[in-house]
Amino acid sequence: MSKRVTIDPVTRIEGHLRVDVEVDGGRVKKAWASGQMWRGVENILIGRDPRDAWAITQRICGVCTTVHAMASVRAVENALQLEIPVNAQYIRNMIMLAHAIHDHIVHFYHLSALDWVDVVSALKADPDKSAELAQSLSNWNGNSKAEFRKVQEKLKGFVGTGQLGIFTNGYWGHPAMKLTPEVNLLAVVHYLQALEVQRYANKIVAILGSKSPHIQNVAVGGVANPLSLDAQSVLTVERLLAVKEWMLKLDDFVKNVYLVDVAAIGAFYADWTKVGRGITDYLCVPDIPLDGKGTTFALPGGYIEGGKLESFKPIKTFGDQYFVDGVSEAIKHSWYDYKAGNNQSLHPYKGETTPNYTDFQDDGKYSWLKSPTFYGKPMQVGPLARVLNMLAAGHEPTKKYATTALDLVSTIAGTPVGLEAMHSTIGRHAARAVGCAVQSDEMIKQWDLLVTNMAKGDLTTFNKPVFPKGEQMGVGFHEAPRGVLSHWVVIDSGKIANYQCVVPTTWNAAPRNENDQPGAYEACLLDNPVADPEKPLEVLRTVHSFDPCLACAVHVVDEEQRPVVTVTAAGSC
């Protein structure tokens, strides 16, 4: 007898996601992912000045403000074939990388670690043994016994008041929680340290972006940061030196804490390398452009079919035709209508955003997300897609950190763990950490590139855009923390005629496509274990491994006191 479990909303994510699974014999047999909010920002943009689009699109979402700003200016620049100064690329690159590092640290420690770490169990740990374990794994200076004792005391006080606060939604004592009290304490110590360290990433974004949380410095044509070697109130060498210092602090944490913790937790949960494989067609775009046009990139991107690295096809430049021609969006199972019929799949330049809400229909329409495909196939995007594509492209830093992580996992697990293990729920976490180490190296390199170029006397940051009469089309893509983000704009005589955003979580959390093929979440949930349908922690683990972000973000404070999280386990179906 199968049991239907509805999780609505999924917690510790951004936005409103509903997940339904049918469980039979302790395994998921069928799954649906449903975006529960309409994002119609595209309709707001029509008729507006393309130079304003970035400021509007960065309001789509609470986490991804920066990424939408970047994709938007790139789309308009691509439409105008506008080259921007390299200084502007370097500054944008540093903002994007700092944002990504922030996002990954917060995702692991503050949003998803609680799926694996039992905070209450940490109270039972021997703090000295826990610190010794941490010291055996890394020489991070926050691993002292005194620090571990202090944190445990603090946690006792916190739990003692009954105010678990941010820890409220954990499944403490769940049978799927496997870590020893000492490992749990180690994770809690680093959870708190991560809260401190993530601030440095924010400071970098705030200084380079002129404002936080919403950056203000980007412009179609470059950035609005005046550069100077000495003048006040602009981006001076002094400020850049402060930025460098924060970069180094982040780098220390990413390599000596985050990467190590993910490897350690991954090794203790080795059985989760066999769960959550799902779609193994991986798409990522190149990013961190090194020239004004976007023809060379520090981080490569492309497409891998069936998980086979040798099938890698590169995406080479901004506006790459192979990418542009491949993307389309279906709505057969989404709450939209297309003029030409609901079995059609439309290219984003011809995209339509006409809502048609029908209620949740298992075999019909059930999500506000469209279903994007690449040459007709659903994709997995995100850190795993990124790392596999970079490995396939022979990117040396990625090889280095992937090897570091897998070697550490193998040592702790006491058995060799290879790249194959990455195609999994826990593998997505590992890939995110590996990618983060690569991003950290690259951010420091971008800083050097900017300072070197400034020293040569090049202080330009902006090329003025010119909007010709007639129609232009452009795509701006960005390899955002959660994967491929693309904005598609059609401009007619200086006004926006059409605009579509194809966002990473739409790729991954997509409903079934026009051929009824499931999206990445849906596919990855199949065969997922579920020990207790009333507490579907295992389902959350797989969904959280993607770091869902349902670009919508309604934020109303609700005075009516009602439980916001419902897990309903209905009878047989």
Added chain:
Amino acid sequence: MTRNAVLGIGNILLSDEGVGVRVVEALASRASWPDDIELIDGGTCGMEMLDQLEELDLLVVVDCVRGGRPPGTPVVLRGEAVPVFFRTKLSPHQIGLADVLASLELTGRAPRETVIVGIEPESLALGMELTPAVGARLPELVDLTLGELERRGLLVGAVG
């Protein structure tokens, strides 16, 4: 000097949802503003604001508040009403303000006092304009916010 902030939150793409941001914009456009009160357009952000919300003496959150009142009704929540409010998990937005404040509790850097200035929304439909019911009360919401600051001896001589 004390450390204080007015934080406007909400999504400006969803009409009345963005009212908190609109209040902050109105305050920022005033001729003068004191250094000890930071104005933050928080949008729908979460953890990115952690730094700015640390160790505040006073945090005034401006947001739309759904409580079944007629649209456009302003509300101010102080003292005991505030923690109750955040404890009951107010929105499906999981890394929103409630979690930022919980994180600050955990690190012992939570604001000494938090006040919520809100207004009952009429519509959360897509659009960048406030509805007439809420838009008409915007000046009142600005005054309520200023009033909270004045009650605590802030803004002395700064507001003309």
